[in-house]
Amino acid sequence: MECLTWLDKQQPCSVLYVSFGSGGALSQEQTDELAIGLELSNHKFLWVVRAPSSSACGAYLSAQNDVDLSQVLPSGFLERTKEQGMVIPSWAPQIEILSHISVGGFLSHCGWSSILESAMHGVPLITWPLFAEQRMNAFVLSEGLKVGVRPRVNENGIVERIEVSKVIKCLMEGEECEKLRNNMKELKEAATNALQEDGSSRKTVSQLAHKWKNLVHEN
Numbered sequence: 001m002e003c004l005t006w007l008d009k010q011q012p013c014s015v016l017y018v019s020f021g022s023g024g025a026l027s028q029e030q031t032d033e034l035a036i037g038l039e040l041s042n043h044k045f046l047w048v049v050r051a052p053s054s055s056a057c058g059a060y061l062s063a064q065n066d067v068d069l070s071q072v073l074p075s076g077f078l079e080r081t082k083e084q085g086m087v088i089p090s091w092a093p094q095i096e097i098l099s100h101i102s103v104g105g106f107l108s109h110c111g112w113s114s115i116l117e118s119a120m121h122g123v124p125l126i127t128w129p130l131f132a133e134q135r136m137n138a139f140v141l142s143e144g145l146k147v148g149v150r151p152r153v154n155e156n157g158i159v160e161r162i163e164v165s166k167v168i169k170c171l172m173e174g175e176e177c178e179k180l181r182n183n184m185k186e187l188k189e190a191a192t193n194a195l196q197e198d199g200s201s202r203k204t205v206s207q208l209a210h211k212w213k214n215l216v217h218e219n
Helices: 002-008 028-041 094-098 112-120 134-144 161-172 174-194 200-218
Strands: 015-019 044-049 085-089 103-108 125-127
Touching: 002 044, 002 085, 002 094, 015 028, 015 094, 015 161, 028 044, 028 161, 094 103, 094 112, 103 112, 103 161, 112 134, 112 174, 125 134, 125 161, 161 174, 174 200
Parallel strands: 015 044, 015 103, 044 085, 103 125
Antiparallel strands: none
């Protein structure tokens, strides 16, 4: 795919992948702020853009039509950032992207599948929840496990462009970046070990299956 070919041309750990999942959509105002924040950060990005929601802060599982990027993004954004980033309408091969050597960060809505995929590939996060349990997931990732950084919202629930740029730089460069990557590396190793033949995850599933089997035989 074109996005993977583009990633092949980038430096290791230099690209921020931006996606709000298969059902996440931002408001037009928030889309504009995110776009300008990405531009201001001066970091490479690969952004999956969905049609804006009418909600102030965004929505989940919103209906989607074909996305006209020129109508959705700020005027001149695509031209100004053509050397800095790549924008994809609606969908991208997420696992292939997260496993790519050039990807060094993931701006995510913190859905469960995205969290697992990010952890298994050792990619630290900008946690940007939209809905329900995603907020709890974001808190655990940023405050508990410390594998992500969470942007602040203003009084209207919007993450402003300067804040977007700030958290991108925090994730992608400097001392804090190294801490986040090291913490995520440890989480990746723990997750990988759990999936081994004698790992905790396999043992737990095996024990559960054994209990179910016994219950069936008893009945």
